[in-house]
Amino acid sequence: MPATASLIDRLTSLVPAGGVLADPASLFVYEADGFTIARARPAAVVFPTTTAQVVAVVKAIGEAGVQIVPRGSGTGLAGGCVAFENGVIVSTTRMNRILAIDLPNRVAHVEAGVRNIQLSDAVAAVPGGAPWHFAPDPSSQRASTIGGNASTNAGGIHTLKDFVSSNHVLGLEMVLPSGEVLITGGQNGCYESGHFDLPGLICGSEGTFGIITKLWVRLVPRATNFRTVVGMFPSTADACEAVSDVIAAGMLPAAMEMMDGRMIQVIEDAYHFGFPPEAAALILTEIDGIPDLLDAQAADVTAIFNRHHAFGIQTSGDPARRAMLWKARKQAFGAIGKISHSYCTQDACVPRSMLAQVLRKIDEIGREYGLNINNVFHAGDGNIHPIFLYDDRIEAEVQNTLAAAEKILQYCIDLGGTVTGEHGVGVEKIHLMPYLFDELTMAQFVAVKHAFDPEERINAGKLIPSDKVKITLLKPGRQAPQ
Amino acid sequence: MPATASLIDRLTSLVPAGGVLADPASLFVYEADGFTIARARPAAVVFPTTTAQVVAVVKAIGEAGVQIVPRGSGTGLAGGCVAFENGVIVSTTRMNRILAIDLPNRVAHVEAGVRNIQLSDAVAAVPGGAPWHFAPDPSSQRASTIGGNASTNAGGIHTLKDFVSSNHVLGLEMVLPSGEVLITGGQNGCYESGHFDLPGLICGSEGTFGIITKLWVRLVPRATNFRTVVGMFPSTADACEAVSDVIAAGMLPAAMEMMDGRMIQVIEDAYHFGFPPEAAALILTEIDGIPDLLDAQAADVTAIFNRHHAFGIQTSGDPARRAMLWKARKQAFGAIGKISHSYCTQDACVPRSMLAQVLRKIDEIGREYGLNINNVFHAGDGNIHPIFLYDDRIEAEVQNTLAAAEKILQYCIDLGGTVTGEHGVGVEKIHLMPYLFDELTMAQFVAVKHAFDPEERINAGKLIPSDKVKITLLKPGRQAPQ
The missing domain is CATH 3.30.465.10 (Uridine Diphospho-n-acetylenolpyruvylglucosamine Reductase; domain 3)
Known part of the structure; x- marks a missing residue:
């Protein structure tokens, strides 16, 4: 495309040397974010280093009639920074002062x-x-x-x-x-x-x-004094009820994370904490606050855990163990890589009181589609993260993953939940927005978008459907409404 | 106006009996909110009792080309719910389930x-x-x-x-x-x-x-265990620095309220707490949390107060005294009525570290305009409330009040603060918005407003300037830019 070639020349003149990538090998990295099912090659990636350069770059791209696609580090999980239709990515990673x-x-x-x-x-x-x-x-x-x-x-x-x-x-x-x-x-x-x-x-x-x-x-x-309380449960339902009861008792732990049995094994294999193989669920609770009171609060959490048939409860104030537990939790997704060729992390929210019900449904849907689904998530705030294990070289598995994810999201919406807790809508969930929101709300979203971007020059076709940019993903079955 | 008469008939048919006020005696109450300098008589006040009635009422008013003015209890302090140009007030007070x-x-x-x-x-x-x-x-x-x-x-x-x-x-x-x-x-x-x-x-x-x-x-x-710590200070500067130091020490009291010497006397006269007449400032701090720790925290606050020359410090865990202190604080504005014919409460925010400087400036401006200005405010969050005492029967005092308030607000903006902490912009401060915000931000506000209300049917001329409704207050000198 000649328009693109001249645009790249112009962009190159606007930013410091090395600030524009346009060769296919370099662009490959920028084809997707963490939602690797949505891929598209940008026309170029630009790295401005000042606001003035961003202004010049945005004007140049806009004048060329090309979509502007902002991107940070590309760790998003919903395809929000993928440049479809030869869009140009504007990366902020060199503005890091x-x-x-x-x-x-x-x-x-x-x-x-x-x-x-x-x-x-x-x-x-x-x-x-x-x-x-x-x-x-x-x-x-x-x-x-x-x-x-x-x-x-x-x-x-x-x-x-x-x-x-x-x-x-x-x-x-x-x-x-x-x-x-x-x-x-x-x-x-x-x-x-x-x-x-x-x-x-x-x-x-x-x-x-x-x-x-x-x-x-x-x-x-920054909190400086902690107790971590880890408890195992014979069922996810027991664990979910324990979470609800801790919150209902008026406690506000700094974090309450849950893993299901499959995920416990993945973590155990990678980190060797000594988690028992018969655990169907684990809750990792962190309490912070005043040192003298932490043991009593940990005892209160333990008592609630025990009421819900917990076993193997371990309380610790050791910073090294705490650091290791959180490292394990934060790297849980990475550990999945050891047991599955591909995986897709889903993200949804439901009222906390419905967590047990949602986990049962996820299990049921997994069996229906013959998929292993692991769960590791922010139980305290009702934010679930089912992880689908599949092999992206097998088209049927990709399709089953997408279909199962869809059913789970719709179920969460039906329960009064929403399609994302923290990872965004991007292109991944855009087609569910009209299922979640009524026509008037969707129209209001578009009106608000137009208050900033009346010509839809920037990241059109993300978050809210656009007439201007209709996105077709490389893998079928998961695309914006046509 | 015949259009209005037929509109009133139509509105009367849309809500339950007694749901429309249109006689001058009844409308008098709805001419102003707490900012009594801004007054205008509405064409009518409507009291729908259901969302469906609000829909019908809004359509009827809109079709008549009359401004729709929403109102709650009318306790606002910036004229945000005053109906100019024969607007119709839609009150939600009968939707109280x-x-x-x-x-x-x-x-x-x-x-x-x-x-x-x-x-x-x-x-x-x-x-x-x-x-x-x-x-x-x-x-x-x-x-x-x-x-x-x-x-x-x-x-x-x-x-x-x-x-x-x-x-x-x-x-x-x-x-x-x-x-x-x-x-x-x-x-x-x-x-x-x-x-x-x-x-x-x-x-x-x-x-x-x-x-x-x-x-x-x-x-x-709801917090259940408290300590109140009341301290007197020889100057407002000492008091302001004490507030900053409490926050800087990493404490987060539930509240930190300050009163200056004039205000202390008003409260003392009304409630007889025994506050000493030589106090130039008072800080009322409330600490809540775990019972066993409250005394130690109160001691920490006391130590910081002492470093700033506090005297007459009283710590109490008595719920009755606490209730009385908060009642006095919440009714402080009312108590002003005993010593001044009229008063106007101003509202602005500044970075907490600049509180002492702002109070000095308020004092200076008060002397310049020959006005008594009392201060009672949320020191912990940098939210000041200078109260101007004046007599609204004397035009010069009204004008001096408006001019002094203006100077204080501009000073707060110049320090990096803003024109309201919690009471809104309404009509009172609308003319300062272009001083606080640049043209682009103002245009963006208008674009966002238009995303909801493209024809400016509702509360135009409040918060952001409108070409459609230019508001002229009954008292001159305080109006939207023409």
């Missing part, structure tokens, strides 16, 4: 490409900074960017206590598809403000409004 | 006209409900509605720990200006969801998008 750490006002000012863990490490390294951190902790936090966390409104393992990214983003700088630079929200710890909450709206918009270039984020106290 | 209290999922479903305290009282009354409540606690909570709290994104005395209304509103039903019924957000404790955060956007939109008719709100644990 921490601009200010303001401890008195508990705010950090960062470029969008700063990695999640990079910020907390930097805060810990400044004088007096050790007690503070950026709280959202997605499992991808070593790689994922803060701009990407905001775009998907990422949570993490500690979402139960710390909430999601939008609770921690105070202000944003965003380049609109027009090339204008919108600065919105609080910039100095002034949390409240009298106007439409644009930062809150932009969090979770998955790059459909513009490219986030800078953020002002909240720094909150 | 609590539809469901779902303790397992910690959610309540209410009509918009349910009063704030009514919900918490109802929750406490159901079996097992005593430990839970709806957390936002504006001083108006005995009167203000939950729909109104959401519209202004109200905070309250415990905002420091509990945050503002948008953190507690999970989902909303809203009648759009078109008459369509938008239902958005989580409805059953499923907090996270993958789409634009419309509930978060609607919170704080001050009735400029539609009429909120129902809400799903979060129920959170």
Whole structure:
């Protein structure tokens, strides 16, 4: 395409040397994010290093009539940053400077490409900074960017206590598809403000409004004293009821994670914690707070676990064991790679009181489609993550995975849940949006999108259906409504 | 106006008997909210009792080409629900049913006209409900509605720990200006969801998008054990630094309220706590949490107070004294009525580290305009409330009040603050929005407004300037840009 060739020349002139990738070998990496079923080759990937360069790049792409596709580290799980129809990816990963750490006002000012863990490490390294951190902790936090966390409104393992990214983003700088630079929200710890909450709206918009270039984020106290309570259960139903009862008792653990029997074995094989093979479910609870009280709280959790037939309960205050348990939990998805050629992580939310029912249904659907489905998820906040094990070289298995995932998501919607807890809609779930939302709500979403991007220049066909960009995935059966 | 007369007939046919007020004596009450400087007589006030009636009413008013003005209890402080140009007020106060209290999922479903305290009282009354409540606690909570709290994104005395209304509103039903019924957000404790955060956007939109008719709100644990620590200070600067140091020490009190010397005397005269006359500032701190630790935390606060020259420090765990202190604090504005013919409460936010500087400036501006200005405010979150004492029968005092308020707000903006912490923009501060926000942000606000209300049928000329409705207040000098 000649238009694309001249666009690439123009982009190359706008960013520092090495800032445009356009050869097929380099582009291969950028064909997908963590949802590898959705693949498309971009026309190019551009790496601006300043907001001014983003402005110039956005104008150039827009004038060429090509879709602008924002991307952070590409750790998303719903295809939100995949460039269909020869779109150009604008990556923020070279905008990775921490601009200010303001401890008195508990705010950090960062470029969008700063990695999640990079910020907390930097805060810990400044004088007096050790007690503070950026709280959202997605499992991808070593790689994922803060701009990407905001775009998907990422949570993490500690979402139960710390909430999601939008609770921690105070202000944003965003380049609109027009090339204008919108600065919105609080910039100095002034949390409240009298106007439409644009930062809150932009969090979770998955790059459909513009490219986030800078953020002002909240720094909150880092917990320093912990107990981990690990309990095994004879059934997932027992485990789910134990989770509900802990919350109903008025406790607010920092995290309550659940794994089913299959997942326990995967973790055990990789990490050798000594988890018993007869466990059908495991709950990993973390309590933090005042040192003198932790043992009593752990005892309360243990008592509730025991009422639900738990066994092998282990309580520990050892930081090394805690670090190992969380490492195992965060790398659980990776460990799956040892036992399955391919896997697909699904993400949905249901009211906490319906968790046991949903897990039964997932098991039933797995048997119906002849699929192994492992579960490791944020039980405390009702956020499930069934993991489908399949082989992507066998078309029938891909189709069964997609069909089973679909049935699970629809079941969650029917129970009053939603199609994503933290990983976004992207292209993966866009066709379910009209099942989840009525026509008026969908029209309202489109109207709000148009308030930022009237010509649908940026990431069209993601999150909300677009007439402009109809996305057809390489693998059939999983595509936007035509 | 004949159009209005026929409209009133039509409205009367749409709601139950007694549901339309149109006689001047009745309308007088609805000429203003708590910002009594902004007054205008509505053409009528309508009281629908169901969402279907709101739909019919909104369509009828819209078809008549008359502005729709939503109103809760009218406790706002910025003229946000005043009906200019013969607008019709749609009041939600007769939609006051609590539809469901779902303790397992910690959610309540209410009509918009349910009063704030009514919900918490109802929750406490159901079996097992005593430990839970709806957390936002504006001083108006005995009167203000939950729909109104959401519209202004109200905070309250415990905002420091509990945050503002948008953190507690999970989902909303809203009648759009078109008459369509938008239902958005989580409805059953499923907090996270993958789409634009419309509930978060609607919170704080001050009735400029539609009429909120129902809400799903979060129920959170009610604190049960407290210490109140009251300390006097020889200067407001000392008090402000003490507040900063408490927060910097990593403590998170449930509330940190400050009063200046004038305000202490007003409270002392009304309630007789025994506060010493030489106190230039008072901080009322509330600590909640685990009973065994409260005394140690209170001692930490006391030590910090002492470092800043505090005197007369009193720590108490007595629930009766606590109730009395909070009653005094919440009724502080009312107590002003004893010493001044009129008063106007201003509302702004600044970074906490700049509180001492702002209070000095307020004092200086007060002297410049020959006005007594009392201060009672949420120090912990940097949310100031200077109260101007004046006599509204003397035009020069009104003008001085407006001019002094203006200077204070501009100073707060210059320091990186904003024009409201919790009371909204309404008509009062609309002319400062272009001073606070750049042109692009203002245009973006308008675009978002138009995504809900393209024809500006509802509450135009509030919050963001409108070409359609230019508001001229009865008192000059305080109006939207022409």
